[in-house]
Amino acid sequence: xxxxxxxxxxxxxxFGLVACGAAQSTPATEAAPATEAAPATEAPAATxxxxxxxxxxxxxxxxxxxxxxxxxxxxxxxxxxxxxxxNPAFPAEEIDIAVTSGGSGDGPSSVLxxxxxxxMLARSVKDSEKEALGSGYTEYMVASDALTISVNKxxxxxxxxxxxxxxxxxxxxxxxxxxxxxxxxxxxxxxxxVVIRDLSGGAAEVFxxxxxxxxPISENAIQSPSMGxxxxxxxxxxxxxxxxxxxxxxxxxxxxxxxxVNGVEPSEENILNGSYKIQRPCLFVTNRPLDAAEExxxxxxxxxxxxxIVAENGYIPAF
Amino acid sequence: MNDAVLTLENFSVSYEKKxxxxxxxxxxxxxxxxxxxxxxxxxxxxxxxxxxxxLEEEGGVSCKGSIFLNGQDIRKMPVEELRRRVGMVFQxxxxxxxxxxxNMTYAPQYYGVGKKQELDRIVRENLEITGLYEExxxxxxxxxxxxxxxxQQRLCIARAxxxxxxxxxxDEPCSALDVKSTQIIEDLLVQLKQRxxxxxxxxxxxxxxxxxxxxIFLLNGQLWEQGNTRELFEAPSRQExxxxxxxxxx
Amino acid sequence: MRKTExxxxxxxxxxxxxxxxxxxxFLVFFIVRESLPAIxxxxxxxxxxxxxxxxxxxxxxxxxxMRNMILSTVYVAAxxxxxxxxxxxxxxxxxxxxxxxxxxxxxxxxxxxxxSIPSVVFGFIGLYFVVKxxxxxxxxxxxxxxAGGIVLSVMILPYMISSCCDTMVKAxxxxxxxxxxxxxxxxxTAGELVLPASxxxxxxxxxxxxxxAMGETMAVMMVLGNAIGLPRLLGKGxxxxxxxxxxxxxxxxxxxxxxxxxSAGCFLMVLLFAINIIFELLKKKLSREGSL
Numbered sequence: 099x100x101x102x103x104x105x106x107x108x109x110x111x112x113f114g115l116v117a118c119g120a121a122q123s124t125p126a127t128e129a130a131p132a133t134e135a136a137p138a139t140e141a142p143a144a145t146x147x148x149x150x151x152x153x154x155x156x157x158x159x160x161x162x163x164x165x166x167x168x169x170x171x172x173x174x175x176x177x178x179x180x181x182x183x184x185n186p187a188f189p190a191e192e193i194d195i196a197v198t199s200g201g202s203g204d205g206p207s208s209v210l211x212x213x214x215x216x217x218m219l220a221r222s223v224k225d226s227e228k229e230a231l232g233s234g235y236t237e238y239m240v241a242s243d244a245l246t247i248s249v250n251k252x253x254x255x256x257x258x259x260x261x262x263x264x265x266x267x268x269x270x271x272x273x274x275x276x277x278x279x280x281x282x283x284x285x286x287x288x289x290x291x292v293v294i295r296d297l298s299g300g301a302a303e304v305f306x307x308x309x310x311x312x313x314p315i316s317e318n319a320i321q322s323p324s325m326g327x328x329x330x331x332x333x334x335x336x337x338x339x340x341x342x343x344x345x346x347x348x349x350x351x352x353x354x355x356x357x358x359v360n361g362v363e364p365s366e367e368n369i370l371n372g373s374y375k376i377q378r379p380c381l382f383v384t385n386r387p388l389d390a391a392e393e394x395x396x397x398x399x400x401x402x403x404x405x406x407i408v409a410e411n412g413y414i415p416a417f
Numbered sequence: 418m419n420d421a422v423l424t425l426e427n428f429s430v431s432y433e434k435k436x437x438x439x440x441x442x443x444x445x446x447x448x449x450x451x452x453x454x455x456x457x458x459x460x461x462x463x464x465x466x467x468x469x470x471x472l473e474e475e476g477g478v479s480c481k482g483s484i485f486l487n488g489q490d491i492r493k494m495p496v497e498e499l500r501r502r503v504g505m506v507f508q509x510x511x512x513x514x515x516x517x518x519x520n521m522t523y524a525p526q527y528y529g530v531g532k533k534q535e536l537d538r539i540v541r542e543n544l545e546i547t548g549l550y551e552e553x554x555x556x557x558x559x560x561x562x563x564x565x566x567x568x569q570q571r572l573c574i575a576r577a578x579x580x581x582x583x584x585x586x587x588d589e590p591c592s593a594l595d596v597k598s599t600q601i602i603e604d605l606l607v608q609l610k611q612r613x614x615x616x617x618x619x620x621x622x623x624x625x626x627x628x629x630x631x632x633i634f635l636l637n638g639q640l641w642e643q644g645n646t647r648e649l650f651e652a653p654s655r656q657e658x659x660x661x662x663x664x665x666x667x
Numbered sequence: 668m669r670k671t672e673x674x675x676x677x678x679x680x681x682x683x684x685x686x687x688x689x690x691x692x693f694l695v696f697f698i699v700r701e702s703l704p705a706i707x708x709x710x711x712x713x714x715x716x717x718x719x720x721x722x723x724x725x726x727x728x729x730x731x732x733m734r735n736m737i738l739s740t741v742y743v744a745a746x747x748x749x750x751x752x753x754x755x756x757x758x759x760x761x762x763x764x765x766x767x768x769x770x771x772x773x774x775x776x777x778x779x780x781x782x783s784i785p786s787v788v789f790g791f792i793g794l795y796f797v798v799k800x801x802x803x804x805x806x807x808x809x810x811x812x813x814a815g816g817i818v819l820s821v822m823i824l825p826y827m828i829s830s831c832c833d834t835m836v837k838a839x840x841x842x843x844x845x846x847x848x849x850x851x852x853x854x855x856t857a858g859e860l861v862l863p864a865s866x867x868x869x870x871x872x873x874x875x876x877x878x879x880a881m882g883e884t885m886a887v888m889m890v891l892g893n894a895i896g897l898p899r900l901l902g903k904g905x906x907x908x909x910x911x912x913x914x915x916x917x918x919x920x921x922x923x924x925x926x927x928x929x930s931a932g933c934f935l936m937v938l939l940f941a942i943n944i945i946f947e948l949l950k951k952k953l954s955r956e957g958s959l
Contacts, residue, residue: 161916201917211920289807296913297895303723314721317735317896318903320810323888323913334794337807471848476767501850511845514838514864523859524849573845580849 151391152215153181153191158198159205159218160300162243162325162343163380166411167218170404171195174395177403184394195395202300206231209385215392216382220300223383231385238396241413244369244377245305245341246356248329252336253355258282262357264375267309270339273316278337292319293331293340301325304378305341329354341376344369345412366414380413422447422584422614423468428482430463430472437463439638440482445584445631450606450615452629452646454622456661459635461618465586468616469503470496486584501528504582508589510569512561512576517544517553520561520572524580539579547575547605567598571605578613585609587617591624603628622662626650634658695936702930705731708923714930720895722914722924731927735897737934739812739904743887744880746816746900747823751876754820755827756862756869762828763835764843764857771836775829782825790889793818798890801901810892812904818890819883823876830875834868835861867953874946881939884908907935 157167174193181188198204198214205217206227220243228235247267249255255278269275271292278285294315295301302315322328322340329346332338333353344364347356356364359376368374388396398404400417408415421444430438438460445451453461466472468484470491484491491499501524513520521540522530530536540557544550549571553559561572570590577585587606591599606615607628619625625632625646632649634642642649642658653659705714709731717732758778762771797817798809838861846856884906892903893913905913911928918925 199916201919203917203919203922207920291808296893296917297720297722299917306723314719316894318894320808320903321893321895321905321913323893335802335808469848471844474844474847497850497852499850500848505848507845507848511842513842513845513860523846524851527849527851527855527859576845577849 147187148189149185149187149390151181151188151389153189153391154194154196155216155392155395156196156198156214157216157218157382158208158214159200159382160202160220160380161199162220162300163218163240163382164197164199166240166380166408166413167195167382167399168197169411170399170407171197171395173403173407174398181391185390188391202303206383209383216384218380218382220380221303221378223381231383234386235383236385237381237383238399239379239381239416240399241380241408241416242369242377243380243413244344244364244374245301246344246347246354246364247339247359247376248332248342248347248354248356249339250332250336251353251355253278255281255285256355258284260358261361263360264309267359268311268313271305271310271315271319272313273318288337291331291335291338292316293328293338294319294321295325295328295341296321296323300378301341301343305376308376343412344377344414348412369414370416379416420447421445422487423616424485424488426483426485428467428484429480430460430467431479431481433477437638438467441635441640442482443633443640443643445614445616447614448610448612449630450610450617450628451631451633452625453616453618453633453635454620454625454661455635455641457620460638461620461635462588464635465505465588465616465618468584468586469500469505471500471505501580502582503584503586504577504580505586506570506573506577506588506590509593510566510573512564512569512572514560514562516558517561517564517572518557520576521579523576528580543575543578544572546578546609547571548601549575565598567594567601570594570598570602574602574605574609582613584614584616587615589618589620592620599624622650634661636661698929698933698936702926702933705923705926705930709927714927715934718897720910722918722927729924731923733907733910733927733931733934735895736905736907736910736931737938739891739898740881740906740908740935740938742812742898742904743815743819743891743906744877746812747819747880748873748877750816750820751823751827752869752873755824755872755876756831758824758828759831759835760857760862762832763839764853764861771832775832778825778828781821782829786822786883786886787889789818789822790886793886793890806901808892808903810890810903811901812891812898813900815887815891815904815906818886819880822883822886823879826876826879827872830872831865831869834865838864867950870946870950870953874943874950877942877946878939881906881935881942882908884912888912907931 155171157164172195174195178184178193180190180192182190184193198208200208202219202221205219206223207217208214209217210230216238223237247262259282266275266281270281270290271294273292275281276290277287278290279287281290292315294305297315320331320338322331325343325346328340329342329350332340332342333350342350342354342356347354347364358364359374362368362374364374364376369377405415405417423445425441425443428438428441429436441464453464455461463472467480468491472478472480473496486494486499486502513523515523518540521543522536525536525539530539541550541554544553549568552568553564561569564572570593574585574587574590591602594602603624606617609615610630617625617629629646632643632646633640634649634653636657642653642655649658650662653662709717714731714733715737716734717730718734719730719732720736721730723729762774766774793814797814801809801811801814839856842860842864843856846860847853851859887906888909891905891909893905893909894903895905896902898904911931914924915928918928
């Protein structure tokens with residue numbers, strides 16, 4: 099008898115799952131007649147021809163850009179709610195901006211295989227990627243992000259040194275200069291703890307292109323899973339040095355000290371005019387013409403609201 | 418009574434509030450086999466376990482009265498010394514999961530015997546006493562768990578002897594064995610009494626009659642009758658003893 | 668009625684069991700299939716023994732040697748199991764031989780509770796205590812194989828203790844009386860009888876713990892430093908699972924890098940499988956000797 103009961107339970111569970119699945123799909127099917135009904139009641143006066151759109155816009159790629167796009171998406175949803183509020187010609191469906199965070203490499207590839215409408219990157223697009231995306235390729239430059247060469251504020255090196263040249267940075271990150279007293283004899287004989295992002299990420303590529311230029315990074319460098327973790331590591335460890343992104347550096351101004359690089363300060367101005375070299379573009383790409391909804395959202399990204407959100411996230415708006 | 422090895426004086430045991438042994442007074446004489454008999458639940462095993470204070474291992478037990486080992490109060494002795502001097506063999510054979518040799522050297526090594534020769538001698542002599550040596554001498558390194566039930570129990574007796582006890586307590590040592598093994602062990606016990614004092618709990622009256630010199634009959638936690646085995650079996654002085662021997666309580 | 672009921676139930680459960688096995692087979696197939704391009708392109712030898720992991724840029728060409736990660740994984744896990752073995756067996760022995768039934772009933776739930784703490788919490792604790800402590804002792808960076816081993820050993824301790832304790836309680840209740848009756852002390856019983864009698868149980872718990880130690884990602888990643896060099900006790904290291912977690916998101920789908928990460932997972936799987944087989948063989952041998 100017990101067995102029969104548990105059998106029944108299993109069956110009920112299965113049906114439950116099926117029912118849930120069905121329940122989830124119903125709004126979509128029910129929503130369709132509603133959209134037809136909406137223009138019917140309001141349209142006569144306005145005489146707007148309904149425009150076909152895909153209510154979901156999907157971004158995929160760089161984990162640096164993902165939170166920015168996600169917060170812009172959230173603001174957009176809050177402001178309009180449904181597409182017909184954006185443009186009366188759009189159907190009355192809910193705005194759905196989906197953001198999947200991965201790596202910069204995922205950006206172009208997800209557009210290519212159709213899993214996303216836009217691919218996000220926190221580095222410049224490789225020629226091979228442009229080629230693969232074909233003739234419909236368009237890129238939208240959102241922001242610039244620079245890598246600051248940061249140390250802990252408690253480190254006495256801050257008082258001795260203000261400026262660092264590319265060559266010294268390279269030697270430190272390659273492990274050729276391994277102790278602080280090798281930089282200046284007055285410093286402690288303590289190991290320099292080099293903190294980097296994982297070797298295959300966008301930041302690593304930018305750093306490679308602008309600083310390392312083929313010299314391998316020290317095998318002893320600590321790889322952090324995110325920019326936040328990288329900055330936290332420097333804040334925690336007095337002997338650490340790392341390439342904290344401009345955004346996280348701004349958030350940790352009390353605890354971090356960023357060097358001038360070759361005499362150029364990592365300021366917003368210097369980054370925008372390109373004189374500060376260790377920087378990367380944050381952009382998104384697509385391989386086809388935009389539909390009306392996508393166009394509306396892209397316009398929103400490049401509006402003042404979008405600009406404020408980009409800055410809020412610690413990036414420098416590129417528009 | 419002066420030659421008694423073990424003397425119990427008004428010894429009582431209670432589990433929580435319930436009294437299981439009531440004012441037992443008796444004397445166990447050396448180099449004899451004393452059998453404790455009585456219907457199940459009468460307190461035979463409790464009495465046996467009191468003698469080497471194994472009872473203390475179970476929680477919620479309180480004792481009154483005293484037990485003397487050669488005139489010494491056992492409660493004033495270190496428990497380890499008491500147990501070395503009073504060996505015990507349990508109902509189910511429990512050889513340790515190691516080689517026969519290691520089973521035999523387990524206690525001596527604890528008592529500080531370190532020399533290989535000495536250990537070899539202890540193993541051989543004690544296995545010889547139990548008659549096991551001839552059977553296993555070629556495979557002392559074999560796991561003791563590979564022995565037959567009867568052999569295992571003899572190993573346990575031999576192991577108990579390695580601590581050089583004065584008294585050997587046995588708690589129904591044959592109840593898990595076949596007839597042949599039982600007989601071997603009974604013969605062994607009779608032979609052992611020349612060197613040790615033996616107290617055996619048994620529910621098998623024939624066994625008691627065959628091997629015991631003295632008998633103690635317990636009923637409902639009280640010492641009902643005691644004496645020479647033959648006298649007790651042939652002319653019990655109390656009605657209840659007579660009933661028990663006749664199988665009334667079985 | 669009873670029969671059809673039983674048969675129906677058995678059938679459905681059979682299908683579920685089959686599904687589980689199929690799922691596992693599919694998983695293995697998928698991992699192997701995804702790792703094939705890297706094995707073909709880079710070569711098994713280079714993947715396993717190569718000393719340089721430079722997936723994006725290394726001098727002229729990328730390099731996919733994961734020897735250091737494999738060594739790190741084994742090193743950290745071995746260290747953790749060694750620490751946990753000493754502490755865990757000691758704890759279990761105490762609980763089985765010295766603690767009363769009542770005390771055990773009180774303590775065991777807390778030990779089991781330790782097992783349910785999320786690994787990221789252990790990572791944080793490790794970062795703020797173990798790593799900091801090693802830095803206090805004079806190292807510039809406290810992230811190290813030692814820190815990983817310590818954090819991981821605490822994580823696998825509950826498994827060690829509860830599985831060892833079960834066996835030891837069994838051993839003690841079976842042999843403790845006979846041993847005590849020989850007049851030996853509890854310490855002697857614990858060390859010379861209960862401990863050797865529980866060898867098989869200890870081995871099983873070690874196998875379980877090793878499996879968990881090797882697969883653990885988050886906590887280890889947080890305190891190990893994730894450096895690609897040769898692991899040393901006080902130096903940094905990066906485990907296979909850490910490597911996968913760090914780079915999987917960044918790797919371009921379908922690239923050799925991506926496939927190499929899958930092959931790393933594949934090696935981890937093979938490593939665990941091999942270790943389990945070794946433990947299984949040892950267990951068989953001990954069973955024959957009558958160990959619990």
